[in-house]
Amino acid sequence: MNWGTIDKYAKSLIKEAGHKIRMSFFSSIDIDSKADANDLVTNIDRQIEQFFIQRIQRDFPGHRILGEEGFGDEITALDGVVWMLDPIDGTMNFIHQKRNFAISLGIYADGIGMLGYIYDVMNDDFYHAALGEGAYYNDEKLPILENTPLENAIIGVNASWVAPNRRIENEPIAKMVHTCRGTRSYGSAAIELAYVSSGRIDAYMSLRLSPWDIAGGMVIAQEVGAIATNMLGDKPELLGQDTFLVAKPGLHETILSNYIRLK
Numbered sequence: 612m613n614w615g616t617i618d619k620y621a622k623s624l625i626k627e628a629g630h631k632i633r634m635s636f637f638s639s640i641d642i643d644s645k646a647d648a649n650d651l652v653t654n655i656d657r658q659i660e661q662f663f664i665q666r667i668q669r670d671f672p673g674h675r676i677l678g679e680e681g682f683g684d685e686i687t688a689l690d691g692v693v694w695m696l697d698p699i700d701g702t703m704n705f706i707h708q709k710r711n712f713a714i715s716l717g718i719y720a721d722g723i724g725m726l727g728y729i730y731d732v733m734n735d736d737f738y739h740a741a742l743g744e745g746a747y748y749n750d751e752k753l754p755i756l757e758n759t760p761l762e763n764a765i766i767g768v769n770a771s772w773v774a775p776n777r778r779i780e781n782e783p784i785a786k787m788v789h790t791c792r793g794t795r796s797y798g799s800a801a802i803e804l805a806y807v808s809s810g811r812i813d814a815y816m817s818l819r820l821s822p823w824d825i826a827g828g829m830v831i832a833q834e835v836g837a838i839a840t841n842m843l844g845d846k847p848e849l850l851g852q853d854t855f856l857v858a859k860p861g862l863h864e865t866i867l868s869n870y871i872r873l874k
C-alpha cells in the first residue's frame with residue numbers, strides 16, 4: 612500500500628469537497644431531522660458523502676467506507692482498509708451559523724489509524740497526520756503536547772453533560788468545570804479534537820460519539836501525544852457509539868480518575 616499516494620489523494624479530495632460545501636451556500640439547502648427534531652441532516656451532508664464514496668470506490672475499489680449518512684459499506688469488522696468519513700461534522704452549525712463545521716476523515720488499515728484529516732471548511736484550516744510522521748496544522752508541524760494542570764486548562768464540554776442527565780454523575784463534572792480555567796463548546800467533535808491536538812483547548816469529552824466523529828481526529832491526536840480513550844479508559848469503539856475523552860497526558864488521568872463517574 613502506498614500511503615503517501617493515498618495521503619495526497621485524500622487531501623485533494625477533501626479540499627474539493629470543502630469547495631463544494633462553500634458553494635452550496637449559493638443554492639437552497641434542504642433540512643431534515645433524523646433520530647429527533649434536533650438531529651439534523653441536509654441534502655449537502657448526503658451529497659458530500661456520496662461524492663467521496665463515488666471517488667473512493669472508483670479509485671480504490673478494494674477499500675471500504677463507513678460514512679455517517681449510510682451511503683457507504685456496512686462495517687462490522689475493521690479488517691482491510693476502511694475510510695471513516697463524516698462529510699459534515701457539526702451539521703447544526705452548518706445550518707445555523709454557516710461556519711464551525713468540518714469534514715472529518717480517518718483511514719484505517721486492519722483497525723490501525725494510518726491517516727487522519729479534519730478540515731475546518733470555512734476557515735480553510737486543515738489538520739492532518741500520518742501514523743509515525745507527526746501532525747500538521749496546514750503546513751505547520753504541531754508540537755508534542757505537554758501536561759497542563761486542571762486549574763490552567765480549558766475543557767471542551769457540552770452543557771448537557773454538566774446538567775443532570777442519565778449517563779454521567781453531573782456533580783463531579785460540575786466540580787471539574789468549577790476547578791478548570793474555562794470551558795468551551797464548539798458543536799463539532801472533530802474541530803474540538805483538532806483544537807486539543809493543536810493546543811487551543813486542553814481536553815474534550817463527550818458521552819456519545821460515533822466512529823466517524825473521532826476516526827480522523829484520533830490519528831492526529833496520537834501524533835502529538837494526546838491520550839484518547841473512552842470514559843472507562845479503554846480504546847474508543849470504532850464499530851459503534853462510545854463515550855470519549857481526549858486530553859493532554861496528565862490531564863487525561865486527572866479527569867478520568869477524579870471527575871468521571873458513569874451511571
Ligand code: IPD
Nearest residue numbers: 699700701702703798799800819
Ligand atoms: C455531532 C457533532 C457534535 C457532537 C454530536 C455529533 P454531526 O456530529 O460532532 O459536536 O456533540 O455528538 O453527533 O451530527 O453534526 O455530524
Ligand code: CA
Nearest residue numbers: 651652679702
Ligand atoms: Ca449527524
Ligand code: CA
Nearest residue numbers: 697700701824
Ligand atoms: Ca459528526
Ligand code: CA
Nearest residue numbers: 679697699700
Ligand atoms: Ca455529520
